[in-house]
Amino acid sequence: MQLTKPITYLFAVFMLVMVQSANAALTIDITEGVDGALPIAVVPFDTSSLTVKFPVDLAQIVASDLNRSGVLKAMGREQLPATPHYSKQVQYARWRNAGQDYLVVGRVLEKTPGLYTIEFQLLDVLKQKQLVGRSMPAKKRNLRSRAHQISDFIYEQITGSRGAFDTRIAFVRAQKDAARKYVLQVADTDGFNAQNVLESDEPIMSPSWSPDGKSLAYVSFESMRPEIFIQQLATARRTKVSGFRGINSAPSWSPDGKHLALVLSKDGSPDIYTMNTSTRRLKRLTEHRSIDTEPVWTQDGRAIIFTSDRSGSPQLYEVSVDGGRPKRLTFEGNYNAAANLSPDGRYIAMVHGDRGQYKIAQLDRETGNLIVLTDSSLDESPSFSPNGKMLLYASTRGNNGFLFAVSIDGRAKHKLSDQAGDIREPVWGPFESK
């Protein structure tokens, strides 16, 4: 399945550094289907009452979202046995015979020009009843967001877990044309609506979301050396917070948003520090001649998990925010790095290298089991969705990097591909209060 409609809507809330819209929209390819996913049919929404052509295909966006979850499998549009728009038009037997468990119908009404009402109903085909129905106002600029909210309603109703489709992701895109530019972008979770946050001739690395979703910390080489910046997304106002001699890298926000963990080599080899973002006061957590890098906070904010090669090869360690002796966490494989924690703290996703293959793996901290989730050879930068049900990561194919989403059981993998550039370092943003 491919979604290749160019996107022209801009979220006005984003006044970004470079206001150009990245019209190179990401597209989505299903790379692996899932057995056992629940069948759901999403009927195209009725827009026939509108005077002007409705600019997005809501049902298509919803179907793609649900497919990406791996939990649900949307019926192909050409297979739909009927196209009802209201629950009372539904002949349940037809949908049952078509093997569907759930059905979504909906329509779009226009109150005044440009002000819409979207109505939809989620129906249980076997019980022949409505599970949820909603009516939501929408404006032209937030239609895709509204579609993702519909996906979230449906996902939560069926699975009992909160949906994370209506959140955002950040990533770095390196352009491959003559003027090799690096662009930090923020986009919807399906890759659409990509907006530039920063554009530079020199590398940009390691974006990290503030817990409120309003700022990004990142590393920029714009002055020919690495420095850490914090940038407010809405205003594009940014501050350099770290520009010491040597490495300034791998920023990571604390869960309370008051500190950054970071890597500095100003005192010798790369070590883990924390910085109070208001006072800029630094605290050194590790002091070892090995490489210590890639700090991430545990969800209680009491400890930092990081990569160190103090044992000879890169492995994950945990150290208290008060300092002390780090404890080794990974023992399988000769390369474990780039930790990312699930929101409940139970799982640690990482880059797992074994016999020259670098894949995404997940350590269950309760059972101690390490599960390898991906099967290619150059995977990196895993990042959990805020509901903990999916992971975003980057993988090299040919000469480009692409973003993939994988369900945490490893069963569903979807590629968010791209026409231009080499995409890397995806980070999934938090739930945001609207």
Place this chain on the structure above:
Amino acid sequence: MKLNPGIKSWLLVALVAAFVSACASTQEEISAGGDGAPVDQSQSGSSGSVDGSSIGGSGAAATGLDGADGGDGTAIVDSGPMTAMELLEEPDSELANRIIYFEYDSAKLSSESIAILETHGNFIAGNGEVTVRLEGHGDERGSREYNIALGDRRAQSVRRVLLFQGASSDQVETVSYGEEKPMELGHDDAAWSKNRRVELIYTVN
């Protein structure tokens, strides 16, 4: 490989530019007279590294630098910066080797690399007007931030040799780009071995 000529020609442009400004500033410094800048500079030993006697006058200009081709060094009299540049531009010189390669997940220098870096170290030690930027890089495998640290470790290995040969720490700057600026774009051992490197980028002030 592909970048190599590009880097070279860029460097050449930079060097010419540096030369022009160096000439101008040298004159200024001479007229300002005295021995303003104290440290390093000027020595005469052909093998470099000897902290020779300071020739009065031309401040930062490392006049008497090792006559790489002159042999006795006496023939070279004026415009020290030009000599440093000439040495850097000499295609058959060991100084033309400005990329040091490394093994996987390693910052260990081979004996060949150490020999090359000793030549560079001597040259830098003997030319106070020269600064070098060591850009550390890694191959694409593994995590990006770990590769930043690894590139830094490689640049530090190179730096240690240069300092040991007498280069001043003010003359040597390090930066790591990790896997962000590959020289080769392939995904095999041949490309990776070209990408695990430290590049020496000179500036003649």
